[in-house]
Amino acid sequence: MAVTVGVLSDTRRQTLEEICDTFAPSLQDGGDFFARCASDLGVAAQIEGLLAQTALPEDIEALGQLLDAIAAQGFGAADLDGRTALLHAIADSSPEAKLGIRQLRAMTFLFFYGLPDEAGQNPNWEGIGYPGPLSPPPTPEQAPKTIRVESLAGETATLEADVCVVGSGAGGGVIAAELARAGRSVLVLEMGGYRNESDFRQLELPGMFELYLGGGLAASEGGEIAVLAGSTLGGGTVVNYMNCIRTPQPIREEWARMGVEGIDEPAYEEHIDAVWRRLGVNDTATSQNRIHKRLIAACDELGYPHRPLTRNADTSCEDPGTCGYCYTGCQKGCKQSTMKTFLQDAADDGARFVVGARAERILTSDGRASGVAATVTNADGTTTALTVNAPTVVLAAGSIESPALLLRSGIGGPAAGRHLRLHPAALVGGIYETPIEGWIGQIQSALSDRFKQIEGDFGFLIEATTIAPAIVAMSLPFEDGAGHKRAMAKLPHMAPFISVARDHGEGQVAIDEHGRAVTRWSFADPVDESMFRRAIVELARLQKAAGANEIITFFQRPAISWREGEDFDAFLSQIEAASLGANDIAAFSAHQMGSCRMGADPAESVADGRGELHDTPGVWVGDASAFPTAPGVNPMISIMSLAHRTAGNILAG
Ligand SMILES: Cc1cc2nc3c(=O)[nH]c(=O)nc-3n(C[C@H](O)[C@H](O)[C@H](O)COP(=O)(O)OP(=O)(O)OC[C@H]3O[C@@H](n4cnc5c(N)ncnc54)[C@H](O)[C@@H]3O)c2cc1C
Numbered sequence: 001m002a003v004t005v006g007v008l009s010d011t012r013r014q015t016l017e018e019i020c021d022t023f024a025p026s027l028q029d030g031g032d033f034f035a036r037c038a039s040d041l042g043v044a045a046q047i048e049g050l051l052a053q054t055a056l057p058e059d060i061e062a063l064g065q066l067l068d069a070i071a072a073q074g075f076g077a078a079d080l081d082g083r084t085a086l087l088h089a090i091a092d093s094s095p096e097a098k099l100g101i102r103q104l105r106a107m108t109f110l111f112f113y114g115l116p117d118e119a120g121q122n123p124n125w126e127g128i129g130y131p132g133p134l135s136p137p138p139t140p141e142q143a144p145k146t147i148r149v150e151s152l153a154g155e156t157a158t159l160e161a162d163v164c165v166v167g168s169g170a171g172g173g174v175i176a177a178e179l180a181r182a183g184r185s186v187l188v189l190e191m192g193g194y195r196n197e198s199d200f201r202q203l204e205l206p207g208m209f210e211l212y213l214g215g216g217l218a219a220s221e222g223g224e225i226a227v228l229a230g231s232t233l234g235g236g237t238v239v240n241y242m243n244c245i246r247t248p249q250p251i252r253e254e255w256a257r258m259g260v261e262g263i264d265e266p267a268y269e270e271h272i273d274a275v276w277r278r279l280g281v282n283d284t285a286t287s288q289n290r291i292h293k294r295l296i297a298a299c300d301e302l303g304y305p306h307r308p309l310t311r312n313a314d315t316s317c318e319d320p321g322t323c324g325y326c327y328t329g330c331q332k333g334c335k336q337s338t339m340k341t342f343l344q345d346a347a348d349d350g351a352r353f354v355v356g357a358r359a360e361r362i363l364t365s366d367g368r369a370s371g372v373a374a375t376v377t378n379a380d381g382t383t384t385a386l387t388v389n390a391p392t393v394v395l396a397a398g399s400i401e402s403p404a405l406l407l408r409s410g411i412g413g414p415a416a417g418r419h420l421r422l423h424p425a426a427l428v429g430g431i432y433e434t435p436i437e438g439w440i441g442q443i444q445s446a447l448s449d450r451f452k453q454i455e456g457d458f459g460f461l462i463e464a465t466t467i468a469p470a471i472v473a474m475s476l477p478f479e480d481g482a483g484h485k486r487a488m489a490k491l492p493h494m495a496p497f498i499s500v501a502r503d504h505g506e507g508q509v510a511i512d513e514h515g516r517a518v519t520r521w522s523f524a525d526p527v528d529e530s531m532f533r534r535a536i537v538e539l540a541r542l543q544k545a546a547g548a549n550e551i552i553t554f555f556q557r558p559a560i561s562w563r564e565g566e567d568f569d570a571f572l573s574q575i576e577a578a579s580l581g582a583n584d585i586a587a588f589s590a591h592q593m594g595s596c597r598m599g600a601d602p603a604e605s606v607a608d609g610r611g612e613l614h615d616t617p618g619v620w621v622g623d624a625s626a627f628p629t630a631p632g633v634n635p636m637i638s639i640m641s642l643a644h645r646t647a648g649n650i651l652a653g
Contacts, residue, residue: 007052007060008067015067016104017044018076022083023108025481033127034485038112041123046111047104054215056514066100084480088557095582099223102556102583106217106474113488114205114470129492130439130469133202134322137331143197147233147339147347150354152376152384161187161352163650164372164390166359166405169235170636171623171643172396173338173346174275178647180349187388188346189357189374191397192232196339200329204468207328211239213400220507220521222582225424226475227519228590229398233355234339236398237636239327240590241444242311242335243463244281245633246272247641250457258628259600260642261609268645275640278345279312279336286311287320289441291464291495294430296446298546304450304462311445312336312636324439324466342640357386360515362393362409362619369393369618392650396622396643399592403509403606403625404517406596411616412606419597419604420507421630422521422589426532427465427475428539429494430548436495438467451499451538452632455527460501460535461633462542467494475586476552477559487552494552497542499535500591502632504528509595521589523580532587536575544568554586555579591635596625611646622646 008016020038027034038044051060073086091101116122116132125132137143150159165176168190180186195210208216213229220227230236249264256264286308288296299306317334326335333340347353356377363371372393374386395402399420406412448462469491476487505525510518523529536553540562543551549564551571555578562571578584598621599605602614605628607621624639626646631638 006048008048008064011071012064012067013044013048015071015075016047018083019067019070019087019104020044020047020108022080022087023105023478023481023484024112025080027482027485030485031127033124033489036124038108041112041115043108043111043115046115047107050107063100066097080481095222098583102223105478109473110205110470113473116203116205120201120203125469128469128488134325135202135331137198137200140198143333145194145196147194147343147353149194150352152354152378152386153382154384156385156387157376158387158389159187159352161185161388161390163187163392163394164189164388165394165396165622166372167191167235167396167398167402167623168233168338168343168353169230169396169398169623170237170338170639171626172394173234173237173342174640174643175394175396175622175647175650176346176351177342177349178644179650180346180351182651186346186351187390188343188351188353189359189372189388190233190353190355191358191401192230192355194233194353194355195329197329197331197333200331202322202325202328202331204328204470211329213398218400218519220519222522224522224582225422225587225589227400227422227592228588229400229592233353234337234343237337238329238335238339240636241327241465242313243444243447243634244276244279244310244312244637246276247631247638248633251629251631255628259605259609260598260628263645268641271641271644272637274644275637278341280314281310281312282315283308283310285313285315285317286445287442288445289320289324289438290436291438291441292446294432294436294495294546295462295464295497295542298542299448299450301545302542304448306446306448309445309447320442321440323442327443327466327468354386359397359405360408362395362405362411362616363387364409364411364616367616369616391618393619394622394650395596395619395625398623399595399625400509400517400519402621402623403595404511404515406606407511408515411619412596412613413602413615415597415604415606417509417595418506419594420509420519420521420592421503421594421627422507423500423503423591423593423630424528424532425501425588425590426499426535426539427496427554427586427588428536428543429496429552430543430546431490431493431550431552432495432548433493435492437492438495451535454534455504455531458502458504458527458531459632460499460531462539463498463500465496465498467491467496475554477554477556479557479559483559490550495543495546495548497539499539500634501528501531501535503630504531506594522582529580532580533576537572540572540575556584556586591624593624593627593630593635596621597628598626599628610649612649620646620650
């Protein structure tokens with residue numbers, strides 16, 4: 001990424017450079033990796049470039065004021081220890097300062113460990129034992145793009161359709177396919193680009209910027225939780241881990257009680273079966289990498305149940321060696337995302353697609369849907385104000401952007417944006433004596449549901465994830481630059497286990513004065529807090545049972561970790577006592593749901609039991625935002641089967 005426009009004064013730029021070199025400093029002992037500092041890679045300039053491209057002037061000014069405040073403390077004149085202590089003291093001075101310092105740290109490590117050079121390599125990878133990309137993408141000739149996208153030009157354009165689907169992820173893809181198959185003229189608007197196998201370079205940083213919402217840096221307003229969601233043709237299904245789980249019957253019964261008609265009945269199985277079949281879900285292509293072998297050994301040791309995953313992977317994929325990189329897209333094309341399945345079906349049945357198309361507002365006439373107003377960023381960088389005239393609009397922009405679109409449009413009623421569920425995930429890393437090389441093999445291939453019901457109907461699943469160096473670096477505790485580098489040098493030996501909890505409480509999506517989505521969420525609900533803490537404890541126990549000789553939690557400071565020979569119970573007590581406040585722990589959400597939920601009560605839900613808005617006929621909710629509550633299992637299959645049913649309701653009129 002090149003710096004195109006300077007947005008900081010020279011003084012602020014210098015302070016930023018000094019801060020980056022405090023997080024990633026040059027150290028005397030330990031070789032090239034330890035000697036290399038952030039400035040050697042031009043990290044501050046990269047951060048300034050990112051701000052220039054993505055931040056509003058007031059956000060840049062707020063950061064500038066934080067830089068001024070840091071400089072005013074004599075930061076520039078202090079030595080490394082003094083600078084580190086100053087950053088901690090400023091972070092402790094207010095929640096806003098803590099958020100700002102954490103964001104600066106995250107951006108520093110994002111570029112320090114993620115930025116590739118022209119050869120697609122980062123010099124730090126050798127020092128942390130990370131190989132970088134294992135294989136080049138196929139050429140465009142070997143992997144042609146088979147979905148035709150519309151090209152627009154000029155300041156304005158108008159398109160007509162029976163149905164306009166906003167968003168092309170798990171929900172939008174299924175509805176587009178079903179309606180196109182039934183002969184409706186379908187137009188899909190997708191904010192992200194169209195990228196396929198030939199674009200997937202196994203590079204973490206470009207992959208995040210190109211394929212994820214907010215460039216992979218989206219988070220709740222106060223920094224309480226990172227929000228990972230796909231933003232590309234195919235949405236989250238292009239970057240996800242292919243873990244396919246049918247909607248549990250108790251959840252279907254709960255949703256039926258809340259007004260989702262028929263979902264608890266046997267006939268609903270047809271919708272699940274239909275998407276299961278189209279995705280080719282199977283367990284024959286499932287294999288266990290070293291992380292999962294450790295997880296399974298731990299479950300066996302502790303007597304916990306576990307099972308291999310069923311996944312939407314093409315069974316012809318015989319070599320899972322490079323699957324650990326598929327969070328930046330599957331180079332081989334074996335991930336059966338909506339791009340490879342439902343969207344392709346829709347295109348084959350005549351659906352049209354506009355990518356780079358951000359829906360700004362849903363248009364109405366006489367209280368009914370009449371279309372969508374969108375801003376399209378064309379391939380040459382120009383923009384076109386697009387009006388789509390369509391009597392049916394399907395909202396499928398994901399559970400952060402769908403409610404924002406309703407709120408910008410002034411429709412959806414009092415529940416729009418409320419009841420957001422995030423399936424908060426905790427991460428605990430085990431460091432093992434023998435190499436794990438966690439980037440090799442399938443990202444998710446086994447789970448244990450031992451803790452699925454520890455608070456009534458609420459609990460968490462135990463799963464695992466891949467090793468992506470920049471994300472690990474951004475999430476690790478930070479006491480000082482030397483300790484952080486030492487922790488990163490253990491990367492090849494790290495196995496990350498995760499928990500995925502069923503939310504008891506809820507968050508909210510609002511919009512700011514520019515109409516941008518703002519996610520509000522915290523551990524305010526005592527059940528959510530106690531489940532998350534328990535999850536960290538149980539993940540730590542599993543790591544110990546699997547033979548880890550060091551266990552790392554992701555409390556930010558003080559770092560809470562355990563080494564062989566230390567008192568394990570004292571370590572667990574520290575976890576029990578530590579803060580889960582904003583920016584005190586790295587928490588993640590890869591499952592956003594429920595923010596435009598279905599239900600019988602218009603005061604408490606956005607859409608009726610069929611999926612159509614209570615207050616605006618012709619607008620239907622087609623994505624995870626329609627969930628009445630959290631399902632407590634990885635949601636893709638639930639989203640798709642509900643969307644499959646909603647498509648039938650749209651056709652039935
Ligand atoms: C890293 C990761 C791993 C995951 N692993 C799994 C897994 O193994 N199993 C599982 O079940 N689930 C998994 N998930 C979750 C699953 O992928 C998502 O829950 C699912 O994709 C959500 O579907 P959706 O239709 O609600 O929205 P999305 O799939 O997020 O699609 C929404 C689309 O709308 C677009 N959009 C947003 N705003 C606008 C706008 N204003 N105008 C036009 N377009 C817009 C976005 O760019 C996006 O492409 C994972 C998610 C992530 C991020």
